[in-house]
Amino acid sequence: MNKEILLKNRPDGKPSISDFEIREIDEPQLNDGEILIEAQYISVDPYLRGRMKDQKSYIEPFKLDEPMSSALVVKVTQSKNDSFSEGDFLMGNLPWKKIQTSNGENLRKVDANQAPLSAYLGILGMTGLTAYFGLTDIGEPKEGETIVVSGAAGAVGSVVGQIAKIKGLKTVGIAGSDEKVQMLKEKFGYDEAVNYKTTQDMAKAINEGAPNGVDVYFDNVGGEVSDGVLANINHFARVINCGAISLYNETEMPTGPRVEPILVKNSAKMQGFIVRNYQDQFQDGIKQLATWLQEDKLKFEETIVEGFENTPQAFIDLFDGKNKGKMVVKTS
Amino acid sequence: MNKEILLKNRPDGKPSISDFEIREIDEPQLNDGEILIEAQYISVDPYLRGRMKDQKSYIEPFKLDEPMSSALVVKVTQSKNDSFSEGDFLMGNLPWKKIQTSNGENLRKVDANQAPLSAYLGILGMTGLTAYFGLTDIGEPKEGETIVVSGAAGAVGSVVGQIAKIKGLKTVGIAGSDEKVQMLKEKFGYDEAVNYKTTQDMAKAINEGAPNGVDVYFDNVGGEVSDGVLANINHFARVINCGAISLYNETEMPTGPRVEPILVKNSAKMQGFIVRNYQDQFQDGIKQLATWLQEDKLKFEETIVEGFENTPQAFIDLFDGKNKGKMVVKTS
Structure with a gap:
């Protein structure tokens, strides 16, 4: 039928x-x-x-x-x-x-x-490509920097953390359960992991996980989780606005701290994207992801x-x- | 003494x-x-x-x-x-x-x-250079696009509008008095000008001034004026966060609509900067500004x-x- x-x-x-x-x-x-x-x-x-x-x-x-x-x-x-x-x-x-x-x-x-x-x-489709292009093109990750990823146990975030690790960054993941936090560290190789549901003060938790400040923030979630991360960004930080799942079901325009002063003070960037912007490069992206998979550098x-x-x-x-x-x- | x-x-x-x-x-x-x-x-x-x-x-x-x-x-x-x-x-x-x-x-x-x-x-100092580098480097202005400038009658904004005009953009300025609005059009060559103090609905006013949407937003002001502009940005819009004078005297963390969903939906960028980031290129910038001044393409x-x-x-x-x-x- x-x-x-x-x-x-x-x-x-x-x-x-x-x-x-x-x-x-x-x-x-x-x-x-x-x-x-x-x-x-x-x-x-x-x-x-x-x-x-x-x-x-x-x-x-x-x-x-x-x-x-x-x-x-x-x-x-x-x-x-x-x-x-x-x-x-x-x-x-x-x-x-x-x-x-x-x-x-x-x-x-x-x-x-x-x-x-x-x-x-x-991993070899839209979510893998989203992680790959968002991180490498907008995030411009550099060895030795610190990245924070929200929604880190999700389809995109779990790949972002691993690619960042391949690129030599310190990785801090945020997720919503202790089980996920454990998976971030044990399966996806995150250096630090924060359970936002049991954390009272996100800004403080991020500061502890990223004591040198945040150079790259790959945001799948938006909202209050992001407020805590943005309080810790470094000069010339890059924020990759991939998604805002915490806000998608809001019935009224969600409000929060204004970001303009933070961006000016830190010469920082926030940039949204959709993976389709990189359509011309999909084959290259899939090839790279498949190679890392074969080399066992990526788990999914x-x-x-x-x-x-x-x-x-x-x-x-x-x-x-x-x-x-x-x-x-x-x-x- | x-x-x-x-x-x-x-x-x-x-x-x-x-x-x-x-x-x-x-x-x-x-x-x-x-x-x-x-x-x-x-x-x-x-x-x-x-x-x-x-x-x-x-x-x-x-x-x-x-x-x-x-x-x-x-x-x-x-x-x-x-x-x-x-x-x-x-x-x-x-x-x-x-x-x-x-x-x-x-x-x-x-x-x-x-x-x-x-x-x-x-014009030949920090504010002229701020206008020049913010617009050309972060704004990536392209002929035929539309730019909105807040604080458009100020030291930076008045120069931004004129450089954008030289680059072939349609220019929409926002200022805080009818006298300034008149000056925007008559002295600085803005195509459209909005007095935010007498405008009830900024989003609507920007939509009328920029019916094809906003490709570049040079923001000196932040706050509610910006909310109205961001409601009208196009795909791949560039927002240059130069200043947020409307927020500098706030004693509590200012809040407003969250921008993450807007940035994701439009693949748009917001980027803060200070002119000192371009220190290595100051001489080039001053030379260009002085040339435009001599050619009477810039007024101040x-x-x-x-x-x-x-x-x-x-x-x-x-x-x-x-x-x-x-x-x-x-x-x-």
Whole structure:
């Protein structure tokens, strides 16, 4: 039975299951030039929350009563397109449907022998590339410097810390549980790790973890966690604004300390980005990440949720930090 | 009679006259290798407010019961140093004293025939260089883009708008009186000008002045004026955080809308700086500014206050926007 997942309501605040609808649909007709594809893995990502709002952004909002979409790994089950064969695994941005057709545009083949298929949605996909380009291009990391990473146990943050380590930085990670803090140190090689949920004074905790001050701050979280980090930045610090998951469900404009005086005083930079800005360099980035993986210099963590129907819940769980590393749904 | 101006109290909020003390002192003894110098012009600048606080910053705080200091133009009245002659005009960072000695270190000669002496504290000095390097290096202005400048009638802002015009941008200036708004358009060639004091909705006013959105924002002011501009930035916008005069007298940490989501959504950059970061390139900058001045492509405005003793009041008046262009004190 074929199914799709639609956006039913635009959430006010934190998304809930009732904002989605799972609908049974017919299996599509395959036309010449098309392929029939079956979802294997679905990526759920914090940035999708922005697309659920009806507002101008770098990407079109989702439409009500139409399928959500994100990065999927799919299997070709039938092909009427010479570029693809039955059994090929592909990835690309696709609607949340179990079975669908495609003309193959903007889909690229992935190799199940080189890495687990789910890795193409994480360490070898958008989140790995996000970590790589944000850190290296905007962060300009230099050996001996100190980096702080928020959301450090997440899909992006866990990779940032490891690349920073490869580049010779001291790494301080921030996460939301003792279990994650332990993982930061033991699995991802962070030098210091802070549990923001049990820390009263973030500024003090960062000062203790980074006594020489913060040269690079890779921010996935925003909000009060960031306030504590910004209180410790050095002259010429670079703040990489990758995401602000702590703010995505706010219903009113979130407020906080003004950053202008901090930036002026420290000749510091804050810069936002999306990974698509680096589209021309994706192949280079994937090659570098794959090399580090093979050399065992990068480890990755995944939280794999089973079942196509559980995609909405997996997405919602991101906002409670229930994932370690990349959150993906295994559709069957 | 020789005099000096000391910092008497660290101000809480807006500085007042009683935070300063004017003290009569002896004329100094001139030793070998030294010059005797007499203050001609004293620069008063918003950034000095930061040095009156007892806090770590890019520059040492002023000490209580010691003289304030800033950029001065001085005249050599006696010389026991072969590098300087009686009658030379020099500029440099010096204490607020009518008459003092110096070994000449970090002072450079200025030419009274090339430009009025006061200009070396403004358009050919720190504020001109601040406008030039902030705009060209951090702002990366491109022909056809739109720039918004806050504090546009001030010493820095008035120069930024004109350089942006030379570079082919559409310029929108923000200032705090109708008289200044008129000056922005008539003297400094701004395409659009907004009086923030009579504007209810800054975001809407900026949207009307910059209907294609804001590519570059040169911010001298910070605070609510900036909130209105940031609501209108384009993808890949560059915000140059030069100053935040609206916040310098706040006694509590000023708060406002969080900028992280805006930066992420627009792949935008905010970057603070101080002109000293470009010290190695000062001569190039001055040469360019002097050329534009000679070609009549740059105009400048000064507010000249008479009398050494009025230096504290001139400084205080900056925070009420009583200056047009560069505020300087003519000491005699």
